[in-house]
Each structure stands twice: as C-alpha cells, then as structure tokens.
Amino acid sequence: MYYQSDTYRAHSSIGYLVRRGASLMRTQVEAAFAGRGLTFMQWAALLLLRDHPAYTASDLCRELHHDSGALTRLLDQLETRALISRERRSTDRRLVMLVLLPAGRSLMESLLPLVVERMNEAVSVFTPAEVDTLTNLLERLITRLEVTEDDRSLLLSRIAK
Amino acid sequence: MYYQSDTYRAHSSIGYLVRRGASLMRTQVEAAFAGRGLTFMQWAALLLLRDHPAYTASDLCRELHHDSGALTRLLDQLETRALISRERRSTDRRLVMLVLLPAGRSLMESLLPLVVERMNEAVSVFTPAEVDTLTNLLERLITRLEVTEDDRSLLLSRIAK
DNA sequence: CGGCAGTATCTGCCTCGGCAGTGTATCCTA
DNA sequence: TAGGATACACTGCCGAGGCAGATACTGCCG
Structure with a gap:
C-alpha cells in the first residue's frame, strides 16, 4: 500500500503527474510542427505508417490505442491533405490498407528532426540512464493498467451474455 | 542527445508513453466512481478544495493547470449538484471564493478510499522505492517543460507588443 | 445454400477542453 | 485623481475523442 487515504494529495499522485x-x-x-497544422495523433499515425507500410486502419487503431471513430476522421483529414491514401483490399473487402504517400513521407521526414529535438530538450534534465529508467517504469505501469482494463472489458462482455 | 532521428520509434518515446x-x-x-458521474478533473477539484478551504477559482485554475473557461463550466456542474458553493468576496469583487459543501465533502471522503485503492493497484507492480523514483522523474520532467512553456508565452507576449 | 456470429469501417451524438474575446473590478502611476 | 494597465471570472465557438449504433463484408456451421 503505497498511498494512504489520510495523506493522499493530488499533486504528488502518479495520476495527476502523468496527466x-x-x-x-x-x-x-x-510546437515543433510550427503552423503545419498537425496534431499529436496525426503525427503518431504518420510515424507508424512509415515503419509499417502494410497497416490497415484497425492495425493503426490497435497500435495507437485510439478510438476507431476518431481514427476514421483522423485518416479522412490525412487523406484530404494527400498525405496518405486508402485502398480496400480485394481479398477481404472489410479491410482498408493505408499507404503513406510521398507528400506524407516527406512531411514526416522534414518534421522528424524537429520533433526529436523537442523530445531531447524535454529529457535534457535527465542522464541517459534516467531516461531509460523512466521509460521502463512507464512501460511497466502501462502494462499493469492494460491488464486490469482487459479484465474489466472481459467481465463486461460476460455480463452482456 | 538521447533520441536520434533514424532510430526514433513512437512506442518507446516518452511522449507516447506518458500519453x-x-x-x-x-x-x-x-472506474472507482462507479456511476457517480464524476470526471477526473472534477475529482481533482474537490480534492484540492478539501485541503485548501480558502481557494478562489483562479487559485484552482493555477493549481490544476486547467483552462479557465473549462474550469468555470466544471464549477457550474459541481455547484448545480450542490457539492460546492460560490461566493463573491466583498473586499475584492473580482474574486469568487469556493466552498466545499457538506455533500461535496462527504462524497469526496466516501470516494477517497476507492480512488486510493485504484492508485495502489496501479503501482502494485512497483516497489515503494520505484514509485518514489517515478514520481521524482515525472516531477522533474514537468518542471523542465513548464520552464520552456513559460519562455514561449513570454516570447509571444513580447511579440504582441 | 441460408442464417448467424464475428470483424472492420464508418457515422451521429455528446462532452470536454483549448482559445479568444467580453465585462467588471482593482491597482498603479502620472 | 483620472486613465491606462492588469486581474478575474465568464462566454461563444470549435476541434478532438469517447461511445453506441449502423453498415458492409467474411467465415462457419447446420
């Protein structure tokens, strides 16, 4: 029991800090996008599509842990700006394959150094070992929370039946 | 330079993990509120008001680092539910003093153990020392980012003049 | 072949929060 | 002491995202 009710303060709680x-x-x-009008999630989507050329919309949804409805609209915007294209797969017409278009790739690659620079500024107060530690702790926290989330949705689906 | 452009991956970046x-x-x-219809921010507001009975709306806004417009509406909801009350201070009529009403206090105190339990579940994969480390690293990260944010807004206000 | 369950994507609806602007009160300074 | 600067609370507007339901497609099993 790390936290206690009678000494619990918002500002020192992991919940508040991580938010x-x-x-x-x-x-x-x-801030690194400087007027180019990308959101954090749009950026993350482009970054993942660069590394995984064969992604479908639901792959992306799963990897980003993003709402599927929100993702549809996000992809709409990227497609309108000709940064990506959508293509229904002929063998399974439910699937939409996502392709990073040249414009999307070049935008992503031009912004990448700026984003990396910002990230490095953010962690500039840490030693490399400390960044490793923080990364590791966050990963373990996330893993822990995903387990209880799965339990909960499993429970809910069982109740539904 | 901790991150490098050519090895930067979304999933291992602090930016993604913390989000x-x-x-x-x-x-x-x-989930701990179980149908009681509180949001995370409403909860945080009630918690701060318990510990600081003399808070004004702008105090709360500053402590929560929350948008002032959003805070006004959040307080509207809490007031409608008779959890808090607003009172204009007579000596400085710009200020609105916030008071945690008995209903708000009892709701807060009945939920507190449940929230603390959830938080403890979240950090149950860590040793106490690791939670301390994570807390400390997050606090330092936040401090670092607040500095650059202040710089930026200072710059913007200078440009405005 | 027909129905049924499961999956992928998309749409409508709603709330939350960010941003810019408004009105009022107070402070500060010439 | 008048007038501008500042502070505080609030409002309108808009975009992002969560949730539930609709639609389209596939695969399975009788």
Missing part, C-alpha cells in the same frame, strides 16, 4: 506530463509533452511536440 | 499512461490512469480513477 500533467502528457499535456505538456503534447504541447511540446505540437 | 498512454495518462489515458489509462484516468480510466482507472474514473
């Missing part, structure tokens, strides 16, 4: 940190990191990354 | 963690923590905390 505040996420908000600041988002601002930090989006 | 994902914040989303999961929010879900985790709100």
